Amino acid sequence: MAKRIALIFILFLLGDIYFYQAFSTLISSAALRYIYWALDLLLILSIVALLSFPRLRKNTAKYFPTFISAMLLFFVPKLVSVPFLLLEDVGRAFNGFPARNLYVSELVVALAIILFGLIVFGLTRGRHHYKVRKTTIYFPDLPKSFDGFSITQLSDIHAGSLKNKREVQRGVNLANAQGSDLLLFTGDLVNNAASEVTAWMSTFAQLDAPYGKYAILGNHDYGDYMAWENSMAKRRNLDQLKQNHSAMGFRLLLNESVTLRKDGESIRLIGVENWGKGGFQRYGDLAKATANVPHQSFNILMSHDPSHWDEVVRQHQQPIQLTLSGHTHGMQFGFEIRRFKWSPIQYFYKQWAGLYQKGQQYLYVNRGFGFHGLKGRIGMWPEITVLVLKRTESA
Structure with a gap:
């Protein structure tokens, strides 16, 4: 270092x-x-x-x-x-x-x-310069009933860094305005303590989608980056954070899966706890999360750290068609011109912002809704992701 x-x-x-x-x-x-x-x-x-x-x-x-x-x-x-x-x-x-x-x-x-x-x-102004990024992804095995199904993804809110309620409300309104079927949050609700989100709970509780809203934990959510009085205090903080998710209407997925049904067909939504490399925690257990997932199902995974995709997800015995991550923030610094993008974070993460594909498997890395460390965003603007799932004609 x-x-x-x-x-x-x-x-x-x-x-x-x-x-x-x-x-x-x-x-x-x-x-x-x-x-x-x-x-x-x-x-x-x-x-x-x-x-x-x-x-x-x-x-x-x-x-x-x-x-x-x-x-x-x-x-x-x-x-x-x-x-x-x-x-x-x-x-x-x-x-x-x-x-x-x-x-x-x-x-x-x-x-x-x-x-x-x-x-x-x-x-x-950049810290609240919210950008909606809409991407359509095609799958040969997507159930017909889910053709056109839309997902709004948010990630890395980092409530402890937020100050401007009017601007954050504007971001929440923009997310709701996308009218997606499902809303997913891929971790790092806070910087360290569960209390950081208390003042924002009524705001984020307004997020809504007809097929529900689900969340996972990110590396910051465990309170690992601050000193606690004892292990019990740290445990109580995590328990409170889980309760805060519930109070805001989010179903927190902790190495588990749920079934989403539409017109007699279904897809599986899987959520793992944080799994990272290079010193980050590995609480995530994909084997446990997929234990009851049928082998032929169409699966969407929420996993906070994108390194999980290359290291574990792509080789997992249970096929994962789409993985949604966050974590990198695009380092909150860089530039993007059409398809060309650059940020110093790319020297640390192979997948760090946007859509990636290997074979029939996709990964989308959200650039983050909030900010942490650097009190702003320069060229790498806060993101509201909208993913539209489409079934290929050949299927």
């Missing part, structure tokens, strides 16, 4: 030095140049202090979101300068390294200003 932080820090520092070359080409004021480096030095010293002093390290969770926001604002826009200035340097090398081109410097600074504005939007 320390090596990764050091590498990121070095990359940011190199980008900063490069950007300063463009900045100094355009700005002749010595005072503004001093201010430039004073702001950088203040941020750098703050990061070093946070990593170096034990007392501050204890409060990392408290200060981390602020420092991440500051780094995004003051370092990331400058990184855009690197490829442009490197290309310019190739040309300058053949001409004895003359002064930097004014127009290249203007372009670099203009792009940095645009990116700075986007980050400001993401840290303010």
Whole structure:
């Protein structure tokens, strides 16, 4: 972890030095140049202090979101300068390294200003910039009665991070406006404590669908990331969280399945507790959850962490046609242009946002409704997923 932080820090520092070359080409004021480096030095010293002093390290969770926001604002826009200035340097090398081109410097600074504005939007309005993403998926073995059946999926509400009731209500209204047959929530209702959702229960209780609403637990829901007085206190917190789900009208699936029936036919909805890799908990038990599932049934699985799909689900003896996950948030930072998408999270998770297919099995990873850590979303907007199930003509 320390090596990764050091590498990121070095990359940011190199980008900063490069950007300063463009900045100094355009700005002749010595005072503004001093201010430039004073702001950088203040941020750098703050990061070093946070990593170096034990007392501050204890409060990392408290200060981390602020420092991440500051780094995004003051370092990331400058990184855009690197490829442009490197290309310019190739040309300058053949001409004895003359002064930097004014127009290249203007372009670099203009792009940095645009990116700075986007980050400001993401840290303010972006956290509630809800996007409905509608996807149609075709299956040869989908029961005819469920042809056109629709599902609204929400994930990663993280109620402990929410503040703006009006905006959250707008997101709930938008989810209900999709008019889906079924509503599914794929985990991380809270950051740590069950009490975080208390003020929001009446809001999320408004979510509705004719075939019901179901939920599973995410890694944050177990209270594993905070210190408790004792194991009983932690257990009571989890019990309270389960009761909160019920009070909001959600049926919580804990390594179990339910049958959904329509016009004499049925599909199976399966929910597992959190299962992750790389140090995350493995409470999920797919074998237990599918113990009573008929072999020929059409199955939809809710599993919070998408790594479960490649590691377990695809090889499981019980075929799972569709898996719904969340967890990654798209790292709340990235960009998506048509079919091209990028986020740093892709270097940690093979499946991290949107629809994936291998053979006849599908995985959809929701980008999350709320936010955690970074107090905003930049380019990776909060998501309300609508999945429409269709039966292929060849079936």
